[in-house]
Amino acid sequence: MDQTRLGRVRFRAWRRGFREADLILGPFADRHAPAMSADELDRFEALLEQPDHDIYAWILGEAAPAEFDNDILARLRAAAGT
Numbered sequence: 001m002d003q004t005r006l007g008r009v010r011f012r013a014w015r016r017g018f019r020e021a022d023l024i025l026g027p028f029a030d031r032h033a034p035a036m037s038a039d040e041l042d043r044f045e046a047l048l049e050q051p052d053h054d055i056y057a058w059i060l061g062e063a064a065p066a067e068f069d070n071d072i073l074a075r076l077r078a079a080a081g082t
Helices: 003-014 019-035 038-048 052-059 071-080
Strands: none
Touching (some): 019 071, 038 071, 052 071
């Protein structure tokens, strides 16, 4: 695992600017990112590039665009208890 990439992903997950998203994405990144494959990290990073309010709505169950409705979003939903 590339520790620089992992650190960048974890930083971006915790420092969203929208506290509700921080509290879901940050712990998720801490817990799951170290064990993710490169492809999973690619999908997680792509998700982190989206607006906070969109990500938060998708985690809460709003329909996500097909490109983000994947295993990472499903794991985020499960982690958030939705």
